[in-house]
Amino acid sequence: MxxxxxxxxxxxxxxxxxxxxxxxxxxxxxxxxxxxxxxxxxxxxxxxxxGNKTIAPPIEVDDDIQRFDTKSFEDTFIKTTQDGYNQIDLIIEGIHCAACVWLNEKVLFETEGIISADINFTNNKAKIVWDNDKIKLSQIILKIRSIGYNAYAYDASVADEQVVKAKRSYFIRMMVAVFASVNIMMLGVAKYTGFFTGIDEQIREYIHIGEFIFCTPVLFYSGWIFFRGAFYGLKNRILNMDFLVSSGATLMYIYSLYILFGGKGESYFDSVTMIITFVLVGKYLEVIGKKSAVDTLDKIKSSIPLEATVVKEGVKKAIALNSIEVGDIVEIRSGEKVCVDGKIISGEGTFDESSLTGESLPIFKKVGDKLYSGTINNDSLIRYEVTKTYKESTLNSIVTLLEDSLSSKPEIEYKANEISKGFSLTILTLSFLTFIVWYFFGIDFGFDYENVSHFEKSFIVAISVIVIACPCALALATPIASLIGISELAKKGLLFKEAKFIETMAKADTLVLDKTGTITKGELKVKKARILDKNIHKLNLMYSLLDSSTHPISKSVKKYLQKKYDNLELKDIFDVKTVQAKGVVAKYKNIEGKTFHLLGGNVDLLRENQINYNFDSGNSVYIFAINRRVIATFELADEIREEAKDLINSVQKNGLEVVMLTGDNESIASKVASKVGIKKVVSHIDPIGKADYIKKLKKEGKIVVMAGDGINDSVALANSDVAIAMGNSADVTISVSDIVLLNSSLSSLKYAFVLSRRTYKFIKQNLLLSLIYNSITIPLAMAGLVIPLVAALSMSLSSLLVVANSMRIKLKS
Structure with a gap:
């Protein structure tokens, strides 16, 4: 044939x-x-x-590539964004340097139909958003495979297996290199001793052969990952770090072969071996450093049980979490973890919520109270009704937020990537110019190499320039510090949805705080109650209206009524409407068909509904009326959080202006502000007014951080540069926030500012270190003051220096 x-x-x-x-x-x-x-x-x-050279065929496409477009795969791994696009988290297999990330992002960005593609160097996780009408997921996978990488949907267990596999591969290659290096160093002792004292030419040739035997597997087996990365970089017209390492080592290997087969001079097989070994050891230690920073995420994941006991028609059955549906009844025994969120329907007892909030004391829960996934039942048999699926449950949402934040990038990282794009080309140009200057112009700034030809000297100096340059330190500077910062923040109950908010918080100059539930505990207590009509029917209507609202005032009055009256019942009220910053109105129709107009809120709500009722108080008030007749009045006071004053003093010392926004009257607002040290107060403001105030600050050039907890804060939070939701916030508030304080502690908010500034400082330090390293070592190499062996060691140490410096973030955290 x-x-x-x-x-x-x-x-x-x-x-x-x-x-x-x-x-x-x-x-x-x-x-x-x-x-x-x-x-x-x-x-x-x-x-x-x-030309006529051959290359390896591309990665073979799996026969089941179409599974990426199936409905079951979509339901399991693909999300839909607010804009209606598809989103998936992928693990890109084969990435081992920042240039690999840049290559994949470049190819994906240029693919029609892909809206965004962000790949995190620290965990090789890619967040890809695409228009399914223009491109299918299977086509995106094929695109990634076409440039020499592989991709699969992110799954925690599979991802861990791949990390272990990659780590094992690095370790084996590294140990082969280390074994060869140890042996080649022993031969090197003999060679360099003979270089100064004299050596028989035949023995010298035997040493060269021995070095060749040890060097070859190191270059072509241990160093294969660099050749592979360089090949796919060149294939896409990109010069990366792999090209610098592989080209420098290969050129020295070829020159050493020339010496081995009769050329004059010294072989550098030992330097080739050591270059590959040092870089591999550096990369392996880098992987270890990144893994330790991700341990926080692993600890949180371990809080999620694998299955739950569901009770259906009196029969108990253990089922997987993904199969649990809203409305199912789950049973948990003493010592077991809550698997999905729910509401207790049977039993009562204490729960350990430290994994979520950091609160060390157990929390007592009874029938009707909410349970959160990941918390531990301490002492009794509990049955609860599921209110959220596994995907929507608290702990899984926390893990998702953390994973997303680890996949995102601060703005400063994009700037660093721009700097590093032309780095390799610049280094190769400098190396070539160095060789020209040394060889053709005879200029020599370095040491006097005895018994070395002028060509060999020029060649070795040029190789040192290639080997010593380190784009990885520059590219690693931001992601490794961000990863450690986010992990440390998570330990304190602070969830950053994206890493970029670390940078924004570090630069912020204005902190805006809601009053109720943020500066105060949000646990208003009725200090004075006046019930003018104690008819049980009317009390039930008031109780029903209070139950329809999530506002702290409504909750507190409802709790007061529950303690005072045992026989309250909820009535079927309708047309329930929340009037912003004023209260709630509704209607009720009795069995005779008569309609009652219900109203509950402050004095402004009464005036808006033409009810003339004078009620002056220095506290928060709640007034309930039926058909324009006042039935009851309540005066409430809220306790200020113990840590509020400490937070405000701390941020003000760091140059931030603190503003309190509240819908309460000026008297209440001023009283609270004076106690915690806030000088600027905006009171009697509705949710739209809060949002407009935030917009005004931003127009003035302010970088605004806002913290709030109620639905009425959601619009303002959405307009701030960094939105912070307290852990007990309404779902809509959490959805528009950028940071969630799981324990609702202002001490954690203070810590967020401290650690954000600290992390950002270390990011800048890392970038400065990498720039200083390259600006000092490259001229030294060009001057002939650094041999290739030392250059390889320096390159590895520069990356490790960045990792070690980033680890210092933990020292004061």
Missing amino acids: AKVKCNHCHLEFDESVMIKEGDLNFCCKGCQGVYHILKDDGLDSFYEKL
């Missing part, structure tokens, strides 16, 4: 398996696909550069 050559990989194959396309011949569908991708992307000049 005749042999033909593939138009992509240039390998010869039997004509019987050929894929014919006009004048083109392909050995497989993979080569055919890559050929068209390169042509469509304008990268077909690659074949001119390739």
